[in-house]
Amino acid sequence: MLLELSEVSKSFFGVRVLHEVGLSLQAGEVHAVVGENGAGKSTLMKIASGAYQPDAGAIRLAGQAVSFRGPREAQAAGVGIIHQEFNLLPERTVAQNVFLGHEPSRRGFVDRGAMHARTAELLASIGADGLSPDATVGRLGVAQQQIVEIVKALALDARVLIMDEPTASLADHEVQVLYALVRKLQQRGIGIVYVSHRLAEVFDLSNRITVLKDGRLVTTLDTAQATPEALVRHMVGRELAHYYPPRATQAGTERLSVSGGGNAKLRGIELRLCSGEVTGIGGLQGSGRSALARALFGAQPFTSGQVLLDGRPIRLRSPRSAVRAGIAYVTEDRKAEGLTPRQSLLDNALLATRAVRPQWLGQRARAANARQLLAGIEVHAAGEDQEIRYLSGGNQQKVILARWLAMTPRVLLFDEPTRGIDVGAKAAVHDLIRRLASDGAAVLMISSELPELLGMSDRIVVMRDGAIAGELPAGASEEDVVGLATGTRAAP
Numbered sequence: 149m150l151l152e153l154s155e156v157s158k159s160f161f162g163v164r165v166l167h168e169v170g171l172s173l174q175a176g177e178v179h180a181v182v183g184e185n186g187a188g189k190s191t192l193m194k195i196a197s198g199a200y201q202p203d204a205g206a207i208r209l210a211g212q213a214v215s216f217r218g219p220r221e222a223q224a225a226g227v228g229i230i231h232q233e234f235n236l237l238p239e240r241t242v243a244q245n246v247f248l249g250h251e252p253s254r255r256g257f258v259d260r261g262a263m264h265a266r267t268a269e270l271l272a273s274i275g276a277d278g279l280s281p282d283a284t285v286g287r288l289g290v291a292q293q294q295i296v297e298i299v300k301a302l303a304l305d306a307r308v309l310i311m312d313e314p315t316a317s318l319a320d321h322e323v324q325v326l327y328a329l330v331r332k333l334q335q336r337g338i339g340i341v342y343v344s345h346r347l348a349e350v351f352d353l354s355n356r357i358t359v360l361k362d363g364r365l366v367t368t369l370d371t372a373q374a375t376p377e378a379l380v381r382h383m384v385g386r387e388l389a390h391y392y393p394p395r396a397t398q399a400g401t402e403r404l405s406v407s408g409g410g411n412a413k414l415r416g417i418e419l420r421l422c423s424g425e426v427t428g429i430g431g432l433q434g435s436g437r438s439a440l441a442r443a444l445f446g447a448q449p450f451t452s453g454q455v456l457l458d459g460r461p462i463r464l465r466s467p468r469s470a471v472r473a474g475i476a477y478v479t480e481d482r483k484a485e486g487l488t489p490r491q492s493l494l495d496n497a498l499l500a501t502r503a504v505r506p507q508w509l510g511q512r513a514r515a516a517n518a519r520q521l522l523a524g525i526e527v528h529a530a531g532e533d534q535e536i537r538y539l540s541g542g543n544q545q546k547v548i549l550a551r552w553l554a555m556t557p558r559v560l561l562f563d564e565p566t567r568g569i570d571v572g573a574k575a576a577v578h579d580l581i582r583r584l585a586s587d588g589a590a591v592l593m594i595s596s597e598l599p600e601l602l603g604m605s606d607r608i609v610v611m612r613d614g615a616i617a618g619e620l621p622a623g624a625s626e627e628d629v630v631g632l633a634t635g636t637r638a639a640p
Contacts, residue, residue, distance in 0.1 A: 150175045150339040151308050158191055158206035165191050169204045173339040179344045180354035183383055184572045188345050188363040193310050197229040198222030228301030229310040234293050238286025242296050243267040245285050246303050268401050270299045270453055290323035290386045302414030310341045335586045359383055393582040395622055400424035403590035404559050409453035412615050413439040421590035428605030429594040430629045434615040437594045438480060445477040446470040476552035480563035489537035493529055494538045497522060522550050542573030549580060560584055562593040578604060595640050598626045
């Protein structure tokens with residue numbers, strides 16, 4: 149056995165987060181770890197990679213007992229980890245990032261030639277020889293940056309590679325690149341622990357699946373003998389009656405419309421959003437989906453065209469003007485753009501109302517309303533004063549939703565609303581989105597997950613190269629969406 153964790157326990161501030169959890173990994177195996185947010189997945193991975201030390205239990209690597217005092221010791225022993233948020237220096241080259249902290253030297257100086265050659269060799273070994281060692285990392289796409297993270301681990305002779313939500317920021321076509329990389333790593337005998345909320349990936353890639361819930365090991369299954377329904381039942385402790393709530397039977401009145409909208413990233417946008425309806429936005433990464441949401445929120449305003457809100461012209465020059473008009477925006481990058489991590493969850497829930505009204509005006513009433521909303525959408529936390537950075541991704545997303553619910557918005561813009569959260573939290577967010585639409589809001593939802601886009605949308609608008617490529621009705625197929633997004637199929 150390549151890696152074994154036996155009866156591992158861990159507590160923080162007297163709260164037990166792992167209860168005698170076990171996990172094993174064979175050479176050349178992909179072992180998936182799944183569970184709801186807060187199940188203990190990240191804590192277990194940080195113990196395996198040396199970031200945390202267990203309170204009890206044992207770790208064995210290739211049959212030898214080990215005790216890592218930090219990530220460097222784990223890396224030196226051959227255990228690497230790729231976090232959901234990359235740990236790269238954007239202004240440095242690929243080679244400089246790959247060998248950061250252990251640069252080859254010659255006569256006391258960094259041997260740049262050797263560093264370049266070794267990086268090129270490592271890239272070629274996983275079929276990524278099209279990526280230059282001299283490329284500046286900050287100018288690379290997300291998928292290419294992930295390749296750099298993988299090569300960083302290989303440069304340290306990793307025998308075990310932990311991948312934490314590796315596709316969270318990838319478009320569908322980039323996920324296939326990752327699949328190919330994982331299989332090549334398997335062929336080299338590297339054991340991979342694959343943490344993901346995307347069950348399709350788990351079934352596509354893994355040999356075995358371990359389910360955690362509330363810090364405890366629920367079961368370990370051979371993937372060939374598991375089903376998605378059984379896995380969800382193990383994860384959430386109940387059957388999910390449906391993955392997506394029923395669609396709207398009929399759209400309401402036109403709430404927001406754009407005619408001839410354009411800016412540096414968008415051109416000729418013709419769009420209508422109706423009350424009671426969820427309008428899905430599909431397309432490849434970089435097609436203009438997020439740029440459209442940001443234009444409607446005034447973060448990157450339209451410089452041409454006209455926007456009507458409830459039939460009246462409106463100039464969305466800034467996020468403040470959009471919020472005052474009743475437009476809410478749930479960004480795709482909640483950590484960088486949606487949260488103030490060192491503030492409490494209550495403060496985060498009140499950010500929108502504080503931005504558009506004086507803090508002294510109805511402060512107690514707003515706080516009481518926020519508390520009621522947080523309770524209503526079942527945010528799980530130690531208390532309202534807990535810093536939001538310590539909440540799971542699903543609970544963080546719920547706090548952001550509560551923030552905008554407090555505004556009773558007329559238009560809601562969701563950019564990847566369920567990215568990085570588990571199936572149970574996804575179902576709660578889906579139900580909430582549909583409830584908001586049923587209450588009369590117009591909802592625009594961007595998603596890179598085609599099943600989510602198809603399951604949630606009453607209409608699907610597909611973008612390509614900064615323009616709208618076409619519109620599809622509810623019930624469209626994945627092939628219809630991909631065809632419009634890539635230009636291989638004409639609009640109906």
